[in-house]
Amino acid sequence: MAPIFEQASEWNLMAALFIGIAFGWVLERAGFSTSRKLAGVFYGYDFVVIKVFFTAAITAALGLLFLNYFGVFDFENVWMPTTYVTPTIVGGVIMGLGFVMGGFCPGTSVCAAATGKLDALAFIGGIVLGVVLYTFTYEPLWETLRGKGKLLIEGSDTPGKVKIGELIGVTEGVAVLIFIAFGIFVFWFVEKIKKTYNIKDVEY
Amino acid sequence: MEDKSKKYMNPYLAGVLLGFVIMAAFFFSGEGLGGSGAFKDVIKTAVVKVAPEYSQSSTYFKSAAESEHSPIKTWLVFEVLGVLIGGVISGAFAGRLKLQVEHSPKITSRTRIIFAVLGGILFGIGSQLGRGCTSGAGLSGMAVMSVSGFLSVAAIFGSGYLFAWFFRKLWI
Known part of the structure; x- marks a missing residue:
């Protein structure tokens, strides 16, 4: 029984x-070790981020669902985030701004630094600075905000740990199916944009 | 003809493989993949070591200061060390290891570095507030179909598109 x-x-x-x-x-x-390829997703010249990201999430969501059906995996025994609406949105907006300015996110910056990108190393330096700034301003600036907007669903025995299916009132399987359909729509959409505007894949 | 080994993988294939890596993380360790969490753990350890009295008095560092385990020995720290090793191995085999400041030809290396640092700072702050970054809160959160994961991805990418216009000169 997982986790092993x-x-x-x-x-x-x-x-x-x-x-x-x-x-x-x-x-x-x-190709996630190059900021120019990653940033392409925001300017419409490279969609590799969207394709990899959604394929990975769908594969994992479907795979874990099946492992759960087979009885070898229980979602209650693994990491599951508690949903705090306000800080997740505010934090996400700050990170999105950081993404278009820096061209990386933390995971990809580590990978890029590994291949010798000095700009990724600078980005990592920035993350360290940012976390330090956050920790030393935690009490006056962030502490209250961070606990705001906890999402609660009636009758749930794990308060705040809300899954998409619970929120929209469908079973786990149907929720994953909707997610897959959404993913396929996104893939179709970005391929359509690529065709319409004749965008060629970039190789940085 | 271009050397085939230098080409990037088909994105859908890479996505499926990444999906399996996420599944492995949950199946073997009960954890999601992450990025920013490792930085937090290292910084917490450093602060507790350097300023033990301060960390006792601060809400943020208190738990780390009182923990018996060294906070640096966490799953995410080892995972991120792995990312570094995996990146080097893959880059070496593909012939992509090269020291460089990569930037659009329209900006200088200096501009690129300045904005990389600024972007990093914002990611550092945002990931602490939002309980994880693109991989931790977003990707792993979506893998377990958590509302938090979808919200996080929507906020990060939505904000990216919102602000993209202002920073277009950095990229195009």
Whole structure:
């Protein structure tokens, strides 16, 4: 029964290292170690971010759903975020601004730095600065905001840990199906844009 | 003909592989993938070591200061170390390891570095407030179909498109 390794065990840290290696490898193969390719998603000249991102999320959501049906995986035993609407949106908006300015997100910047991108190293320096700034202004600026807008659904025994299916009132399977349909629509849409405006893939 | 090894992978194939990596993280460790969390853990450790008295008095650092385990020995720190190794391995095999400041030909390296630092700062702040970054809150959150994950992705990308026009000269 999953998870296989005990949470704080050395085995689990070992697993983390190998899973990280696979993560970094895929990111690099997909072209996520170049900010010019990543930023392309916001300017319509490269959609690789959307394609990889949604394919990955759909694959994982569907895969975990099946593992759950087979009885080898229980969502209650794994990481599941609590939904705080306000800080998630405000934080997301700040991160989106950071994305178009910096051209990376934290995960991709580590991968890019690994391949020798000095701008990624600068971005990482920025993250460290940002986290330090946040921690030292936590109490006056962020503490109240961070706990705002906790999403509660009546009758739930895990307050705040709301899944999409619960929110819109459908079963887990139907929710994943809607997600897949949405993903396919997005893929169709970006391919259509590429065709209409004759956008060629970029190789940086 | 161009060397085939230098081409990037088909994005849909890369996406499916990344999906399997996420599944592995949940299946073996019960964790989602992440990026920013590792930075937070390292910084917490550093602050607790450097200023133990301050960290005892601060709400933010208190839990780290009182924990018996070193906060640097976390799943995310090891995972991010792995990302570094995986990136080097893949880049080496594809012939893409090269020290450079990558930027659009229309801007200088200096401009690129300044905006990279600023972007990093914003990501540092935003990820702490939003409980994770694109991979942690967004991708892993969507994998478990959490409302938080979808909200986070919508906010990050929505905001990216909203502000893209102002920074277009950096990229196009």
